[in-house]
Amino acid sequence: MRTQKKPPKPDERDRSVAIYAKAAEVIHAKGFAATSMSDIAEAVDLTKAGLYYYIESKEDLLFGIMSYAMDRLESKVIEPARAEPDPETRLRTLISRHARLLTEGNTSITILTDEVAGLTPKHRRLIVGRKRAYFDLVRDTLDEVKRAGKLRDADTTVAAFGLFGMLLWLPRWYQPKGRLTKDQVIEEVTTNALKGLLNTSL
Amino acid sequence: MRTQKKPPKPDERDRSVAIYAKAAEVIHAKGFAATSMSDIAEAVDLTKAGLYYYIESKEDLLFGIMSYAMDRLESKVIEPARAEPDPETRLRTLISRHARLLTEGNTSITILTDEVAGLTPKHRRLIVGRKRAYFDLVRDTLDEVKRAGKLRDADTTVAAFGLFGMLLWLPRWYQPKGRLTKDQVIEEVTTNALKGLLNTSL
Numbered sequence: 001m002r003t004q005k006k007p008p009k010p011d012e013r014d015r016s017v018a019i020y021a022k023a024a025e026v027i028h029a030k031g032f033a034a035t036s037m038s039d040i041a042e043a044v045d046l047t048k049a050g051l052y053y054y055i056e057s058k059e060d061l062l063f064g065i066m067s068y069a070m071d072r073l074e075s076k077v078i079e080p081a082r083a084e085p086d087p088e089t090r091l092r093t094l095i096s097r098h099a100r101l102l103t104e105g106n107t108s109i110t111i112l113t114d115e116v117a118g119l120t121p122k123h124r125r126l127i128v129g130r131k132r133a134y135f136d137l138v139r140d141t142l143d144e145v146k147r148a149g150k151l152r153d154a155d156t157t158v159a160a161f162g163l164f165g166m167l168l169w170l171p172r173w174y175q176p177k178g179r180l181t182k183d184q185v186i187e188e189v190t191t192n193a194l195k196g197l198l199n200t201s202l
Numbered sequence: 203m204r205t206q207k208k209p210p211k212p213d214e215r216d217r218s219v220a221i222y223a224k225a226a227e228v229i230h231a232k233g234f235a236a237t238s239m240s241d242i243a244e245a246v247d248l249t250k251a252g253l254y255y256y257i258e259s260k261e262d263l264l265f266g267i268m269s270y271a272m273d274r275l276e277s278k279v280i281e282p283a284r285a286e287p288d289p290e291t292r293l294r295t296l297i298s299r300h301a302r303l304l305t306e307g308n309t310s311i312t313i314l315t316d317e318v319a320g321l322t323p324k325h326r327r328l329i330v331g332r333k334r335a336y337f338d339l340v341r342d343t344l345d346e347v348k349r350a351g352k353l354r355d356a357d358t359t360v361a362a363f364g365l366f367g368m369l370l371w372l373p374r375w376y377q378p379k380g381r382l383t384k385d386q387v388i389e390e391v392t393t394n395a396l397k398g399l400l401n402t403s404l
Contacts, residue, residue, distance in 0.1 A: 030319075031233065031234075031235050031319060032233075033233050033235035033236040034235040114316070117233065152397070154390060154393070154394060155382065155386075155390050157381075158382070158387060158390040158391060158394070159390070159394055161371060161372075161375045162368045162371075162391060162394045162395070164371060165367040165368040165369070165370065165371025165372070166364045166367040166368055167367070168367065168371065169363060169364075169366060169367025169370065169371065170363075170367070173363045179359075180357065180360070184357075185360060188356060188357050188360040188361070189360060189364060191356070191398075192356060192360070192361055192364045192398040192399060193364070193398060194398075195354070195397065195398045195399070196393075196394040196395060196396075196397040196398025196399075197394060197397070197398075
């Protein structure tokens, strides 16, 4: 999703995405409120005027970063999961693919979690709406697993929030050069989450 | 813990705690970087000069809030858990008591999670040290449960971080007037967490 009015040329689109990625790192390190457009311009090697060619305002930049993060979540997690007809497989796909995305060092996805307060009301409605659709997919999947008799007697809303907590905390502690490989961490997180909810042995 | 040099009189101590609680609400709503000492003074009905009688600086205030939150965590969660000799009961006590604390609308505890970057390096070391001791208690408890043969074959570090994720996400979604009672939410969260890790039936 774009924040500019004119449809961008392909080069500009790439440049905007590169700016989002770099800006996400700066905002992640300093916090949105403490980050200035000058900080961003410096990080992406542009003058402030040059930056304003791509980005209308700090709020637009934040919206661009979050939209980019949601686009990635949709293509890497939501679409592959929706393609799974079996609800238990879909649940596992959602958890493990989201965990993988979160280990891939993309700070835009942590900003999606932590900086919603910085958005304009209109942008906030759009982002919160997309997040809500994802939450509903996870909870609906849990409901389907439950109807299939494979979930223990758990409240699916609390269970869905529990899954999000486990997942969204991951970037705060995961270390790419840690004791466990990325695949091991993803497997551990996925199994802990599923084991807590399913009544079948995995 | 206090940030002033002189030992405070009892009245001043109460007043400081009241300021921490109110300031925590303001910081929680606006974010630490965007909150000014004038915002805090206004919220606690003091002049800025009056506020500086109790609080030396914005960074000291943040440290005071976090120390107060850690004190509460210690008295309400850590001490009762340490008194439990059985590791499985201790684990359940840690999870359910921490969940309860997080449902009690005390915003200082969410600031403890989200605003560590705003501390001075010295204060950060102190707070991170106390958090680390708590993390170690949870992981050591998981290790004990494992040695007792009651944990499935899970990595206890990843498991401990998973528990923290589930718990620390709670204040972001819990609604005191929601469909479930506070006790039901605490029970659901505790069971989801324990079921994911124990190999015994609950």
